[in-house]
Amino acid sequence: MTRKTVRIAMNGVTGRMGYRQHLVRSILALREQGGLDLGDGTVLWPEPILLGRREHALKALAEQHGLEHWSTDVDAVLADDSVDIFFDAAMTSGREEVLKKAIAAGKHVYTEKPTAVGLEGAIELARLAREAGVKSGVVQDKLFLPGLLKLKRLIDGGFFGRILSVRGEFGYWVFEGDWQEAQRPSWNYRAEDGGGIVVDMFPHWEYVLHELFGRVTSVNALATTHVPTRWDEDGKPYAATADDSAYGIFEIEGGVVAQINSSWDVRVNRDELVEFQVDGTEGSAVAGLRNCRVQHRSATPKPVWNPDLPATYSFRDQWQEVPDNTEFDNGFKVQWELFLKHVYAGADYHWDLLAGARGVQMAELGLKSSAEGRRLDVPEISL
Template identity: 70%
Template sequence: MNGVSGRMGYRQHLVRSILAIREQGGVLLSDGSRVMPEPLLVGRSGEKLREIAERHGLDHWTTDLDAALADDRWPVYADFLVTRARVPAITRAIAAGKAIYTEKPTAETTEDALELARLATEAGVKNGVVHDKIYLPGLRKLRRLVESGFFGRILSVRGEFGYWVFEGDWQAAQRPSWNYRSEDGGGIVVDMFPHWNYVLETIVGRVESVYARAVTHIPERVDEAGRAYAATADDAAYAVFELEGGVVAQINSSWDVRVNRDELVEFQVDGTLGSAVVGLFGCKIQPRNATPKPTWNPDIPDTRDYAANWIEVPDNDGLENGFKLQWEDFIRHVVEDGPHPYDLLAGARGVQLAEMGLESSRTGRRLELPELG
């Protein structure tokens, strides 16, 4: 596990995934047996790694990535590094014959992301890219609605994501400062468009074109040491995606917005037979035969309670961490060849959408996405 001392690597992948799997007795396989993951913590700071290992009673850590890759005891390489460090590390892991599991974006360019997918295919190593959102309850409910035909013909998707990230002066920022420096791989487009790509293509349909406007609303922020710095990366993006089948998706992403939603991200999907409003956990529906008939009249206050016309989809499945669920699927994929379609090629499609989104913003043009497979 390389980069496990970082925020995502530690909280989501180590504590809430691997350690949680160990606490439950391992990953259940199709034959009823279980496999227990054993983590090797890798990073640059031996002091941080030692402290994490001691805190959780773990035996293995190292600052020597090459030695870890050369050791046959560790068949899976998991990468949670900053994006710019990811390509060389994964390339070395592929050459060492390791199965690959990585955060996204998998690379800074589509070319590099495709090269990783090609190398993994040629080496015959199994590989997976984190697609955590589609494992969460709200989007799992949405996927079931789509597969059941609830919507009829889907017409559109509208998404709102974001929250106010403090500038760091009078109140500490709740995201690291590198997120706002393009030279360090920051920006909301490279962060969030890969998410939107896999959510849309997995649940609704492949993204065929993008028209986007990426902006830096707050040009100066204050870093963790209290120093002011120029925010060179985009902190908000407004995009229209055209999907296969004629579906239009509009998604706003912003770290400069104050929340007036039930969740930090919500999607509304409208179809001929029904609509749904979905977050990461909640899911409300309104079928065609229960749709009210509003009448526009700006001269009379509208007293209708529109929210009351929606039906909450029940939690019929247990609520589990999406990162943990995908880790279990990937471990089954490695151990017994279970299904896991979210591979490096899927990751490359996410990188492509981010890259094309930034190009659309620079040129002011709608851009069609070449199909990568």
């Protein structure tokens, strides 16, 4: 076996997602398993370089995990020819600029979403990457969740017959920050800083719908701010200028209709924080982060509407659990492995910056639809 060291600049690792999912559960997990075997006698050894704005936090993380390299100087790291890949999980508002710098420096880029604050910028990033001959990847983690992998297994096996509709529910109550500390950073609720649930979640819904059911052809959305005042990390009140809840209807090629509610102002009364119910002529399924339940046409009961009598049965008990039948690794780690194999072994990979631009387009159209109060078509985009 030949070990090849891959130096990865990781920007934004002091944030929740950058640290937990990308550094610890992906890159460090790859190191713990001895690297990534490419199958040709080569093992990739990821060497992270921690990037961010807070020197003390970066130094503490490096010491905690026994890492040698960290910096607050993004430009200096990008100028280093030994750096192979640039990853970004920092604030959305600065992503487009830093990705342009990375591409100009000849680095392969892998990034969280959204890739830019507007569609024009997102397409420009995809164009620049193609012209520079660098490879790109955009995190589309929900595709690799056990629940959605089971759902895809059902779709590919023809379980549903003709799929009719998709109903999605996502969200939880994010504390306002006055008497309980908020679970999300305050910039998420300031539009001027790139916050908002449409910008955050509609890119997810685009790739989930696109990959599982087909291209989204129209969007009709209502975005709103249910909680107008929140408290920041210093305990100071601030005006929430970004939307914290969104209600969308998406038409999909072939006639499938999807309805997805996204909210940071909802208390959870379901089995998982996100669930999708798919109904088809031959059967239905409810998929979450990890679990998936089904009800086939042959086993569909006959509910009777009678408001005068209490129900004597549990609707949930009438569904069957889909078995795992395999071991599921962390979804973020799985996509990192696929991207690294794409860069260093030429493996197929289509979750690139152009795919990321579709997510930006969905968010942009969702906000426009809400502002104008009308349904909007979703044009196909290309370079």
